[in-house]
Structure formats: C-alpha cells, structure tokens
Amino acid sequence: MLPPTQRLPQARVLIDMDRYFVLHAPRQTGKTTTLRTLASELTAEGDTAALLFSCERAKTAGDDYPAAESLLLDALREAAERTGWPKKLLPPDPWPQVTPGSRFGSALSEWCRRSPRRVVLFLDEIDALQGNSLISILSQLRDGHNARHERHPFPASVALCGMRDLRDYKITSGGDPGRSNPASPFNIVAKSLRLGDFTADQIGELYDQHTQATGQEFTKDAIDRVFELTQGQPWLVNALAHEITIKMGATEAITAGHVDDAKERLIRQRATHLDALVARLHEPRVKRVMEPVVAGSFPDVDVTFSDDLSYVRDLGLIKQKPPLEVANPIYREVILRxxxxxxxxxxxxxxxxxxxxxxxxxxxxxxxxxxxxxxxxxxxxxxxxxxxxxxxxxxxxxxxxxxxxxxxxxxxxxxxxxxxxxxxxxxxxxxxxxxxxxxxxxxxxxxxxxxxxxxxxxxxxxxxxxxxxxxxxxxxxxxxxxxxxxxxxxxxxxxxxxxxxxxxxxxxxxx
Incomplete structure (x- = not known):
C-alpha cells in the first residue's frame, strides 16, 4: 500500500486551517484508507481527536431524518469505541435529548464541549444519505460551523467523503449548482478535493513492495502495460497484480504478457467493481454522456449536460479532462462488451x-x-x-x-x-x-x-x-x-x- 496521506497532502492543510471540505473520488480508489490513516496520525499527535465513521447504515432511512440521525449517532459512537481512546475523549453517553432535526448537531456540540482536544470528523459514504436526511444532516453541520466559538464548540474540521463532487450534493439537497446559494448547506465548504489515480511511478513503487517482500520482480514492461491499461485506477492496479500473483500463481518475473492475461481474466469474471460500474450505463444521466462517446458523435450540450458530465466523471467512467473519452482501456472494453x-x-x-x-x-x-x-x-x-x-x-x-x-x-x-x-x-x-x-x-x-x-x-x-x-x-x-x-x-x-x-x-x- 502506498502511504495514503502522501496522496492527499491538501487535506492536512485544510484541517490545520479548521476548514470544512469535500473529498470525492470513484469507488475503491482509497478514500476510506486515506482518511482512516489521516485520522490515526492526527490523533497520535496529541492535540486532536480525529474520527472516521461511515454513513452507510443510514441509507435505509431515506427521507426519515430522525431515523437517519439515530443511525448516524450509533455509527459515530461505535467507531469512537473501536479506537481504544481513553474515556475522556469518547462522545457523551447518552446523547443530549433534543428535538429531532437538531439531534446530530447538538450531539457534536456536546462532545466538543467535553473533549479536552479539538475534534475532527470524517463522514465516509456521505452518498448514502438521501433526500431530507441529507438536507437535515448537512444543514446541522452548516449551523454548527457558523455558530462555533469557545462557548459553542463544534468540530474544528469536517470532511464529507463520497463519490460525488460538491456540485452534485447541491443538486441533491435542492441547491442551485450554478451559483452560491445562501440557503445551501454547502456555503461553508472551503474546497472540494479529488483523490487522484496512481502515476506510473507510484505503480512502480507499489509493486516494488511486493518485490522487496517476495523477490518476485515486475518488469518495466509489465508496469508500463498496467499503467496503459488502467491509467492508474487504484482498484484495477491492485486487482491485476492480485490476479497474476495469487490467482494465476505466477512464480517467475512478471511481464506484460502476464498483465494482458490478467486483464482478460478480470473482464471475463466481471468482478464486483466492474459490474457496479457498468450497471450504471443505462441510467439516463449516464447514457446522455456515454452514448455520444461510444458513437463518436458530438453530445447535445443543453442546460443539464454539465451536471451529467460532472456526475459521470465522479463515477470514474470518463477522464477528468477533455477530450471526452472513457477513463481507461479496461473500462473501454468492458463497456462495449x-x-x-x-x-x-x-x-x-x-x-x-x-x-x-x-x-x-x-x-x-x-x-x-x-x-x-x-x-x-x-x-x-x-x-x-x-x-x-x-x-x-x-x-x-x-x-x-x-x-x-x-x-x-x-x-x-x-x-x-x-x-x-x-x-x-x-x-x-x-x-x-x-x-x-x-x-x-x-x-x-x-x-x-x-x-x-x-x-x-x-x-x-x-x-x-x-x-x-x-x-x-x-x-x-x-x-x-x-x-x-x-x-x-x-x-x-x-x-x-x-x-x-x-x-x-x-x-x-x-x-
């Protein structure tokens, strides 16, 4: 594994400045690992209690925001107890009993009031929240952020982590994506960060760890071929190496031929990552972008196209910058198949x-x-x-x-x-x-x-x-x-x- 925090140095800068920010990237690119490592490093320094917890279980709440609050607070408490922190750093038990719709913000305020350290919070899988539940939680974060001071403590820094960029969150919560909306929960966000794909050098560094541990070499041609096929998409980079070394059982030096064989096997197996990706091809907003890409035609650029384009980029299906084409050759082949x-x-x-x-x-x-x-x-x-x-x-x-x-x-x-x-x-x-x-x-x-x-x-x-x-x-x-x-x-x-x-x-x- 590559050192996660080196992949996202901007996050530490924003946290040190007490900023709220969005971290987004396609699934299985290392977002959770990066934030978990960052939380551990911050906490180990002694003046911060940094916690990562998942919003995944609140997906079932839908528009039921009181249920979403309860599920999120349960997840937060369980994540804190798993850290092994001393009791003085843990959230209060029980949480303050206040009106639904303000329970999440009040709970964070009470925790920060009691904590001897500044609190930093990473909300992973924020995409799981839907409709009114999303609006309620993010509005409470905005209110707490805007009112925070010594007599009204609140988390010093918060990161919202998921697949979607800031623009798409605004749409989901009813805000106007094209302008700064004072009623939007997002006017407190300092920056939207994207966790990038690996460079060719980073792939070489990653694979060299395998060589150091086992003596089995990845040739330069193999590394170049992996980068060519994946364009550094982290899940694909790891999956190809796993396919070659574990499932194919290669014992000799790994060549570009091994990589091509592994690529074919991955595509035939339709691994979960690839299946989840292509399952979205018939979503209307995905199809509006992908159909002209496959056809080689120019897309119909209307008022919704830029939003659709941002969404498909956040899914990782297309490249982040023009020209408008599929993100990597493996995805390109899977899509047509x-x-x-x-x-x-x-x-x-x-x-x-x-x-x-x-x-x-x-x-x-x-x-x-x-x-x-x-x-x-x-x-x-x-x-x-x-x-x-x-x-x-x-x-x-x-x-x-x-x-x-x-x-x-x-x-x-x-x-x-x-x-x-x-x-x-x-x-x-x-x-x-x-x-x-x-x-x-x-x-x-x-x-x-x-x-x-x-x-x-x-x-x-x-x-x-x-x-x-x-x-x-x-x-x-x-x-x-x-x-x-x-x-x-x-x-x-x-x-x-x-x-x-x-x-x-x-x-x-x-x-």
Missing part, C-alpha cells in the same frame, strides 16, 4: 472455423459472415439497442468479440466527436519455424447519418492515420448507412477497394 452482450447471442457461427491451417485468422471470411449476419439481424438489433445512436458500432463489436475472443484480442479506441471507432485485432499464432508471431488487422467504423455527405473520403484519411500509427500497410473501413434513403436491408453489404491519401489499398464494407 456489456452493451453488445444481447447482440452477441445472435452470432451462431463457430469461432474456431475462422482459424486457417497456418494458424492465422481469416479476416476476409469474418467480413463476409458479418454481411450475412447484418442482413438477417441488423434491423431488429438496431431497434432493440438502448444506445440507439451507437447501435451499429455496438453490434459489429459484439460480432467481432464473439469470433475473435477465443484466441485473440480486440483493442478499441473511441471518444466523443471523433466520428469513428477504431479497432485493432491481435491474433497470436505460431510461424513455420515455431516462432511466436502476432497477426494485426485494423478496422475503422463510421456511420453515414441523415443529411450528411458520404463519409468515405474522411474515413479513408482517418484510417490512413490509424494505419500509419500502427505501421500497417492495409486495413478495413466499415461504413454503416443510417439514412432513411439507404438500400433495403437484404441488399446491404457491398465490398469495394479504395486507396487512402497516402496510397494504401484498403477494403471498404458498406453496411
């Missing part, structure tokens, strides 16, 4: 029948079989697809995944506004001398939409750049016609040869 799963059930051909006698993959036959599949099922699948704007891309990716996944790999690249989806098929095989070789086939997917010009010229130029980056001499451009005047379904699937601006000969499939 999940969205394409219903279409994949329609693919009946045998994947092994596409392996040629020399071990290479028969891409030409795959394209021919896709034309048959598209003519038979395309219209129905497009109508059924929830991500309607990206339906063509999702269906082709489902077809490719069904046929390639048995022995090869699919690398996908897509982002909002690119007007394309790039795909690289990697197929390992054995050469005539027994050497291990890798077949690589590149494809680019584009959609011809109503009122637009034929995307062939633009697609050839884009495919040219993609092939140049991959150092490949040829590729495939697939153009899906979504115009009302498109050919009947039973006539779609024409092949033609075309030349890219740099002179490459490529295959064009019009579907």
């Amino acid at each position: 999940v969205l394409g799963a219903p279409s994949e059930q329609y693919v009946m051909v045998n994947p092994r029948s596409f392996v040629q006698p020399d071990g290479r993959f028969d891409l030409a036959r795959l394209l021919e079989e896709f034309v048959v599949f598209w003519r038979e099922h395309g219209e129905v699948l497009i109508q059924q697809e929830g991500y309607h704007e990206a339906a063509c891309q999702i269906i082709l990716m489902a077809f490719l995944h069904r046929l390639v996944n048995g022995g090869g790999h699919l690398d996908r690249e897509y982002a909002a506004g690119t007007k394309r989806l790039d795909v690289l098929i990697r197929w390992p095989y054995t050469g005539p001398e027994g050497e291990r070789l890798m077949q690589r086939e590149a494809m680019e997917l584009k959609v011809w939409r109503a009122g637009k010009d034929d995307p062939l010229p633009e697609g050839l130029a884009q495919l040219d750049r993609y092939l140049d980056r991959l150092s490949l001499s040829t590729g495939v451009l697939v153009i899906f016609d979504r115009r009302p005047e498109a050919s009947p379904w039973n006539e779609r699937g024409d092949f033609e040869q075309a030349t890219t601006p740099s002179g490459r000969q490529v295959t064009v499939l019009r579907g």
